[in-house]
Structure formats: C-alpha cells, structure tokens
Amino acid sequence: MTEPLRVLVADDQTLVRTGFRLILRADGIDVVAEATNGTEAVEEVRRTRPDVVLMDVRMPEMDGLEATRRILTGAPHTPRVIILTTFDLDRYVYAALSAGASGFLLKDVTPEQLTSAVRTVRTGDALLAPAITRRLVQRFARHGSDTAALHRDLASLTPRELEVLGLLARGLSNAELATRLHLAEATVKTHVARILAKLGLRDRVQAVIVAYETGLVSAGAREAAQQPTEQT
Secondary structure (H helix, E strand, O other): OOOOOEEEEEOOOHHHHHHHHHHHHHOOOEEEEEEOOHHHHHHHHHHHOOOEEEEEOOOOOOOHHHHHHHHHOOOOOOOEEEEEEOOOOOHHHHHHHHOOOOEEEEOOOOHHHHHHHHHHHHOOOOOOOHHHHHHHHHHHOOOOOHHHHHHOOHHHOOHHHHHHHHHHHOOOOHHHHHHHHOOOHHHHHHHHHHHHHHHOOOOHHHHHHHHHHOOOOOOOOOOOOOOOOOOO
C-alpha cells in the first residue's frame, strides 16, 4: 500500500496555512507540519521529512528563497519545493526555481490545482506552466550568468538532446515533442532524462532556465502561444 503523501506548509499568513491544510487533508494528503517563516520551515523539514514543501516566497526572519536553498543543499533528505506567490512574474520566484524549486503556484490557486500540483511534483515531475514560466524566465534570465557557468556544460549533450532541450524550453510537453520530432513519446522521455542527468538538473523547470541562461534559447524569441498547463 502506498504511503500517504506528506506535505509541509510554510506561510506567514494563518488563513493561507489553514485553507491549504483543509484542502490537502480533504484530498487524503497528510499535512505533517506548518511554518510561519523560513527558519521554521528548514527546522520542520529536518524534523518531519515531508515529501513536498509549499513555500511562501516572502516571509519574515528568513524568506522562502533562502529557506529553499538550505533545504535543497547538502541535506540527506530533499523534498520537492513548490513556491507560493501572489505575483507570477517575480524575481524571487525565478531565483527559487534556479535554486531547485520544482515549480510555483499563485496563492489564488483552486483546490483541484493545489492537490494536483502536490501530487505532480511528488512523482518527480516539475510543475511547469509553459506560458507563465517562459515569461518569467525571459524576464529574469541572465545569459552567461554564474549559475550557468558553474554546472551547465551543453557540450556534453548530443545534437538531438540540444534540439530537445530547446523545444522543452519553449514549453512543449513530451507528447508535443514527440510529434514535432517524429519520435515515440518513450524516446522523448529518455532524451529528457539524459539531459537532466548530464546537466545535473532536478527537473524540467531547471532545464528551461539553463536553456535561456546559456543562450541556447533567446530570451527575446517569439514563441508560439500556448495555454498554461501542467506538464509531466
């Protein structure tokens, strides 16, 4: 029998924490702890070892960005982190995604979207809304940034993997990639997995960031319009 999904909610607003707790528990998801700031979030992650952390990006004492960095760096247990924000185009959100967060949600998310997001990242997939994430990355990506230089060597990728990464950065799902490249969807999944492994990335969100920061995809490029959806 599958163990229940364990979630920690970190937000300095009591109403937000209470609302999310009720929504998650009603869907059979276990809220193992709550935190009112980043310091508490880091401590509670170490104590309760949740599968997923819902992390407010703006909190007192320690913000969600720094808390995300500490949670995902050097710890034996690293949960998936979803950033909570009231602004979709937010520099803090972009920094958190660069630090390893698996996606972000606006605080006015519907109950269905919240529970779906938590379950999506628990399986190891990224929560990627192409239209929003692409605009976020386009606004804040820095070509040739230190982040890119430290651990992104695109020379390790094959020409086909570079092609897949470029299309992935434009928000295409595995099914859309398969259609565009005339490949089986299973083959696309293999390419994506190899790209993540070679570049030392956690998920598709970081892959999108890398594609823009290294200049593989131009931040000023006009991409085909796509509806925001969750990609796996």
